[in-house]
Amino acid sequence: MNMATAAPNGPPGADTPRPAPGRPEKLRLGDVLVQQRLISQEQLQQTLDLQRTTGKKMGRLLIETGVITEELLANGLARQLRIPFVNLKTFPFRADVVKLLPESSARRFKALVLEDKGDLLLVALGDPLDLFAFDELTRILKRNIGIAAVPESQLALAFDRLYRRTEEISGLARALEKDIGDAVDFGELTASVGIEGAPVVRLLQSLFEDAVQVGASDVHIEPQEAGLQIRVRVDGVLQTQTLADKRIGGALAQRLKLMAGLDISEKRLPQDGRFSVRLKDNTIDVRLSTLPTTYGESAVMRLLIQGSGMRRLDTIGMPADMLKRFREVLTRSAGMVLVTGPTGSGKTTTLYAALAEVNAAELKVITVEDPVEYRLPGITQVQVNDKIELTFSRVLRACLRQDPDVILVGEMRDAETAEIGLRAAITGHLVLSTLHTRDAISTPFRLLDMGVPPFMVATSLQAVIAQRLLRLNCTECAAPHAPSPQEQSWLDAMLAPGQTVAPKRGLGCSACNGTGYSGRQGVYELLEMDAELTQAASHSDPATFMKLAGVRMQGHTMAHHALALVREGRTSMAEALRVGFDVDDSTERE
Secondary structure: OOOOEOOOOOOOOOOOOOOOOOOOOOOOHHHHHHHOOOOOHHHHHHHHHHHHHHOOOHHHHHHHOOOOOHHHHHHHHHHHHOOOEOOOOOOOOOHHHHOOOOHHHHHHHOEEEEEEOOOOEEEEEOOOOOHHHHHHHHHHHOOOEEEEEOOHHHHHHHHHHHOOOHHHHHHHHHHHHHHHOOOOOHHHHHHHOOOOOOHHHHHHHHHHHHHHHOOOOEEEEEEOOOOEEEEEEEOOEEEEEEEEOOOHHHHHHHHHHHHHOOOOOOOOOOEEEEEEEEEOOEEEEEEEEEEEEOOEEEEEEEEEEOOOOOOOHHHOOOOHHHHHHHHHHHOOOOEEEEEEOOOOOOHHHHHHHHHHHHOOOOOOEEEEEOOOOOOOOOOEEEEOEHHHOEOHHHHHHHHHOOOOOEEEEOOOOOHHHHHHHHHHHHOOOEEEEEEOOOOOOOHHHHHHHOOOOHHHHHHHEEEEEEEEEEEEEOOOOEEEOOOOHHHHHHHHHHOOOOOOOOOEEEOOOHHHOOOOEEEEEEEEEEEEOOHHHHHHHHOOOHHHHHHHHHHHOOOOOHHHHHHHHHHOOOOOHHHHHHOOOOHHHHHOOO
């Protein structure tokens, strides 16, 4: 289907302009825009004067000074030249067609091949008046070409989406297979990997560059019976990057271990480490975990970009009324605040955002973490190290002798750590930590199950936040969606009588790589401990506690927050259900 659309405001009933082969007319951009009445003669003269001073292109100056937008500029050129205007955000690219033009040439001439029409190629050009680019593209492609006008900023984003390093990574993997051969000599490999340009080094560099380019949070290197599978996690979902010969898995694992300072001779036991890599203008902190499997060592890397900035509480998507209550809890001088949820649900982000709220010059703040994920100015941060018995509980005891006001404990992993943290909360410290529980209501009983005395839980626990991460609909391709029977039954259980909702879901486009989703947001629920809840918890009375807590949280659970996002069209029904909400759980507390 030809997605090239006619520029707006064309003659009524006119057909979409067809790109014609041959060089575009030699026109002056300023004259074109004045003729199209997109700028005035006075604005043109002012821009010409500015151009003599700066030397910048006319179009760039008009955009930077706010005289015209990129979309209007591209539309005006499309009308004048009688060529299509294309919105790259929704255009259905074909990888084989795009790759007809090498990435280096695409970026140099700001061009993308959109369609192969047989007799000519339709090419998006950032500057349709650039005759030199037209001639060079004709020479490189060896085909007749027709030009389409596009906003230049859309081109930059499209380059990063479309020219991923999949082929480069696969090629490097094949080169590494040839280097290794049938018999792997790890001694020779260890000596060779330090040589600049070695395939294993270049392969890892390409993996990291691709992961950062697509916003991946993790890279998985997984040996399978049929070969080595490399996947990246984007917006919480794994995407296959490439498949390669499983023999190269050992070389990759060994090189990663060397970078993380791990024991390269130990392949029978899991190992954890970390290292940093520098990619262009970014420094990436990498947390490495290796695991021995049937077909070799599996390696998973968690990526964290240094300097990406710590989130603030008012930017993580917490509902306004809950945010206000949570901030009030954080102003207290003592007590424990827990953030709960499964692995990868954004607990650490919420904890650090809360820490940013309480971090003040007059407070002593200490964190105990494994590992330290964000470096924060003005805060004392300690990383535990089990190898030298520097455990959470040991560091926490030492922290109490450092006269802290606020303590952040990365995770309540065992009863000893939990008990020390609760004692610290009793004795006048604000303690922030995480715990793995399904929801807020079950959290006190998880602490009791760990062996913590009931009176400590009742007197120390101030509030619990439970959370999950939901993928958001792609704003470029979101469309109305008819709920499935399962989704409709969930809606019927959640909605009050007379309420309706019109769900949306992303259909998949080039902007979201065909997934229908772009970005993630947390959904939250907050349980504050009051006198009645404290008394029920102190008597280890689950039935009474859950009944009282259910009343407090009525209409304010994670399920209701997810429903609000569905109502706003920001996420899909399938995504709301995917994170574990079902009819029974969401309605039993009503």
